[in-house]
Amino acid sequence: MRSAIWHPSVWVLKSFPSLKESAIVGVLVCLAVGIGWQVLVGWDFSCTFRQHIFSCVLDHAPSATVQRRLALYGSPLKIGKVICDWMLYENLPEHILASMWRVYPGIILGTLIGFPLGITLALFPRFAFAVFVIGGLLYAISDIGMYYAFLRWFGLFEEPKIAVSFWVAFITQWMFAFLRCVGILNPRIPVSAEDRALVSKIISLGARTRWHLVRYVLYPLCLPSLFLGLYVSSTSAWMKIIFTEQTAARNRGLGYLTYNDSHGSVSALFAGLLLMALCSIFTWGVIWLLSRVVLHKKSQQ
Amino acid sequence: MKNDVMIWLSAVYKQYEGGRDPAVKNVSFSVRKGEIVGLCGPSGCGKSTTLGIIAGLVMPDSGRLTINGECVLQYPPAKRDVGLLFQRPRLFGYMPVRENLELPLKLLPRKERLSHKKRSERVLDIAHLLHIEELLNVYPETLSGGQAQRVELGQALIRDVDILLFDEPFSSLDIAMKYAMSEEIAMLMKKLGKTAILVTHDPKEASLFCDRILQMRSGEIKEVSDA
Numbered sequence: 001m002r003s004a005i006w007h008p009s010v011w012v013l014k015s016f017p018s019l020k021e022s023a024i025v026g027v028l029v030c031l032a033v034g035i036g037w038q039v040l041v042g043w044d045f046s047c048t049f050r051q052h053i054f055s056c057v058l059d060h061a062p063s064a065t066v067q068r069r070l071a072l073y074g075s076p077l078k079i080g081k082v083i084c085d086w087m088l089y090e091n092l093p094e095h096i097l098a099s100m101w102r103v104y105p106g107i108i109l110g111t112l113i114g115f116p117l118g119i120t121l122a123l124f125p126r127f128a129f130a131v132f133v134i135g136g137l138l139y140a141i142s143d144i145g146m147y148y149a150f151l152r153w154f155g156l157f158e159e160p161k162i163a164v165s166f167w168v169a170f171i172t173q174w175m176f177a178f179l180r181c182v183g184i185l186n187p188r189i190p191v192s193a194e195d196r197a198l199v200s201k202i203i204s205l206g207a208r209t210r211w212h213l214v215r216y217v218l219y220p221l222c223l224p225s226l227f228l229g230l231y232v233s234s235t236s237a238w239m240k241i242i243f244t245e246q247t248a249a250r251n252r253g254l255g256y257l258t259y260n261d262s263h264g265s266v267s268a269l270f271a272g273l274l275l276m277a278l279c280s281i282f283t284w285g286v287i288w289l290l291s292r293v294v295l296h297k298k299s300q301q
Numbered sequence: 302m303k304n305d306v307m308i309w310l311s312a313v314y315k316q317y318e319g320g321r322d323p324a325v326k327n328v329s330f331s332v333r334k335g336e337i338v339g340l341c342g343p344s345g346c347g348k349s350t351t352l353g354i355i356a357g358l359v360m361p362d363s364g365r366l367t368i369n370g371e372c373v374l375q376y377p378p379a380k381r382d383v384g385l386l387f388q389r390p391r392l393f394g395y396m397p398v399r400e401n402l403e404l405p406l407k408l409l410p411r412k413e414r415l416s417h418k419k420r421s422e423r424v425l426d427i428a429h430l431l432h433i434e435e436l437l438n439v440y441p442e443t444l445s446g447g448q449a450q451r452v453e454l455g456q457a458l459i460r461d462v463d464i465l466l467f468d469e470p471f472s473s474l475d476i477a478m479k480y481a482m483s484e485e486i487a488m489l490m491k492k493l494g495k496t497a498i499l500v501t502h503d504p505k506e507a508s509l510f511c512d513r514i515l516q517m518r519s520g521e522i523k524e525v526s527d528a
């Protein structure tokens with residue numbers, strides 16, 4: 001008889017790794033990709049096998065063309081060299097801090113305004129559809145498109161860049177909180193009946209005002225949505241900051257550094273993108289720690 | 302005798318939007334002070350709707366409801382002096398049992414609100430009464446079905462309401478536990494002098510818990526008997 005442990009569902013559940021295991025696997029995969037990339041593209045030695053492969057891929061191009069094309073793909077060692085140069089000669093930490101200063105205040109402000117606004121608007125079911133449509137329209141407006149409006153309104157300084165991060169977080173948090181609350185309050189929306197049961201529970205326990213409903217049901221149940229919104233909006237804000245800093249940065253910021261240094265070098269471009277990705281991952285880490293603190297009662301169980 | 306009546310329903314009628322038949326039609330009955338009444342019947346016969354009407358969670362289309370001699374149909378649930386226990390325990394998972402028990406006291410109007418010290422004392426009294434002292438710092442997700450029901454009963458008792466409504470509260474427990482808890486809580490109700498209505502479809506449970514049993518079918522009360 002086959003053991004239950006071989007059942008696919010058990011295998012899937014058992015195969016989810018812990019955070020530590022995931023991190024180890026992630027680092028190993030990155031190392032493997034980096035080494036593969038370096039060997040295939042970056043290593044500057046005469047390798048007939050590699051030359052042969054790329055000359056086939058590039059339609060039997062001559063060796064010089066292959067070398068020229070390969071230079072367009074950068075290489076991990078060259079990217080590392082660019083980052084080291086930035087550290088030594090360009091004061092890289094200052095640029096990173098400048099970018100963070102543009103991203104974090106915007107996200108925090110957008111969350112502080114958007115999240116309570118989403119919950120508040122959900123408390124007025126008569127306007128829910130109108131709010132949903134307006135929110136959908138605002139959500140659909142490109143952040144980059146808004147950036148040009150911000151440039152006109154605030155000028156070529158820090159404010160338009162912070163405003164883009166604010167816009168991203170504000171719209172995301174508003175919509176996430178609003179949709180979550182409507183899902184809890186509206187019995188016609190097929191979301192968790194368990195959550196909705198808490199609404200009748202708090203009323204039966206003596207809740208008299210909408211504040212009681214918000215304080216004891218909507219706010220605690222929306223907290224996971226807040227962190228989900230933070231993850232989504234922080235990633236989006238870091239993506240947007242690349243663009244905003246490249247178009248209107250004066251003398252600081254990762255986007256500025258990348259743009260200034262990448263005219264002739266693909267490796268510099270990749271180095272900038274890599275650093276922004278790392279900053280985004282760092283932000284995720286901060287949000288994760290924050291969620292552990294705020295939702296500690298659950299996680300400590 | 303009339304002054305003795307705690308709950309009085311008269312010709313109560315309710316049809317849900319989109320429902321084919323009325324959930325409750327022409328239901329009339331009264332419950333005396335300190336009495337425990339059982340509402341028995343098959344699923345969908347209108348028991349929980351009747352309970353919801355008394356608790357203030359469902360608004361009837363017509364009829365009359367008085368609690369302690371006062372017409373309360375226009376009152377919100379908080380003003381009805383009624384505690385409700387649901388079919389499945391509904392506890393706030395993000396707060397420990399102690400805070401779950403304390404919550405109804407925090408919801409009281411400002412002028413009736415107790416100090417933190419008095420609230421803590423009240424929580425300890427209720428926990429002692431229901432034998433859940435050791436669970437006070439535990440989160441609801443780790444509680445068994447019976448323990449969760451005790452906490453929910455504690456939430457209803459801590460407000461010192463006169464009427465308790467039980468909406469099939471023991472249906473998720475195993476049979477032995479169900480009857481043991483029914484008896485224990487019935488004794489507790491008698492000891493505290495509370496008026497209670499129990500909704501169930503188990504006649505044995507109703508006979509253990511109640512003084513009087515009302516049989517419901519198709520939204521109407523068909524039979525009244527002593528337990």
